[in-house]
Amino acid sequence: MRTTEFETSGERRFLVASDFDKTLSFNDSGYVLAELLGVPGFEEKVAGLARTHLVQQGAELAYLLRHDPAFRGVRREHLVAAGKKVRLKHQVDLLSRVLAQGLPGYEFPFYVISAGPAEVVRSALEGIVPPDRVYGTEFDFDPATGEIASVTRTPAGYGKVTVLEGIEAALRVSPDRTIYMGDGSSDLYVMHHVNSRDGHTIAVSETKAVGRIAQRTVISDNALSVLVPILEEVLLWNSTQIRALFASHGMALQDWDKIHTDWVSFHPMGARHDATHLALLG
Numbered sequence: 169m170r171t172t173e174f175e176t177s178g179e180r181r182f183l184v185a186s187d188f189d190k191t192l193s194f195n196d197s198g199y200v201l202a203e204l205l206g207v208p209g210f211e212e213k214v215a216g217l218a219r220t221h222l223v224q225q226g227a228e229l230a231y232l233l234r235h236d237p238a239f240r241g242v243r244r245e246h247l248v249a250a251g252k253k254v255r256l257k258h259q260v261d262l263l264s265r266v267l268a269q270g271l272p273g274y275e276f277p278f279y280v281i282s283a284g285p286a287e288v289v290r291s292a293l294e295g296i297v298p299p300d301r302v303y304g305t306e307f308d309f310d311p312a313t314g315e316i317a318s319v320t321r322t323p324a325g326y327g328k329v330t331v332l333e334g335i336e337a338a339l340r341v342s343p344d345r346t347i348y349m350g351d352g353s354s355d356l357y358v359m360h361h362v363n364s365r366d367g368h369t370i371a372v373s374e375t376k377a378v379g380r381i382a383q384r385t386v387i388s389d390n391a392l393s394v395l396v397p398i399l400e401e402v403l404l405w406n407s408t409q410i411r412a413l414f415a416s417h418g419m420a421l422q423d424w425d426k427i428h429t430d431w432v433s434f435h436p437m438g439a440r441h442d443a444t445h446l447a448l449l450g
């Protein structure tokens with residue numbers, strides 16, 4: 169993805185798509201909703217579903233909302249209220265503004281694709297990301313009771329790929345100009361997909377499974393940090409240009425450490441292996 173490829177064709181648009189839970193926020197929206205409703209053991213419920221592989225990773229909350237009796241009374245207003253309680257990472261609003269304004273000569277339309285309930289995510293990002301640019305799990309609500317009657321769409325697992333391809337087609341953005349950022353195992357499918365088509369992937373957590381796939385990993389409690397690999401590897405800016413951009417928005421880039429991390433573990437060898445090793449040495 170080099171800028172020189174687009175200078176003659178006039179194509180200067182890059183799609184930036186992001187997960188929501190723990191990518192743009194500090195906490196899981198499902199946990200916030202469970203806490204709001206007084207439902208205990210949410211994390212245990214999710215872990216139990218993950219062990220059974222009954223639903224795609226990331227779709228656990230959607231399943232619980234539809235099938236778990238503890239969540240039976242959830243209505244649209246509960247989802248909206250939970251969104252207001254989600255704690256966003258610092259400067260999500262500034263990240264959205266910078267991308268909306270674009271960078272010299274380039275457009276960066278910003279979309280959010282989450283397996284979380286659309287009402288929760290849109291409520292959390294109200295005034296920051298337009299609701300028509302937020303994709304989440306959609307429900308049908310019973311007109312009589314207001315309770316969830318069915319799940320109509322869940323952008324989890326490969327479902328995120330389907331949504332992403334639809335946005336690319338609508339914006340007429342080629343796959344190699346797609347940038348996706350996420351934090352967990354629910355992003356594996358879409359990251360593999362973006363990488364396979366010469367796009368760019370950014371991990372925002374130290375989760376090993378995602379770190380092995382993402383082309384860059386950025387660890388920060390400030391959402392603005394994801395601009396660093398975009399500016400470096402997509403627009404080919406140098407550190408002086410990057411620092412100047414942040415400064416123009418009143419943000420000083422204070423700590424910027426580039427560290428290559430090797431995840432290594434060992435386990436003791438059995439006595440039989442030790443004896444064989446000694447015999448070879450002798």
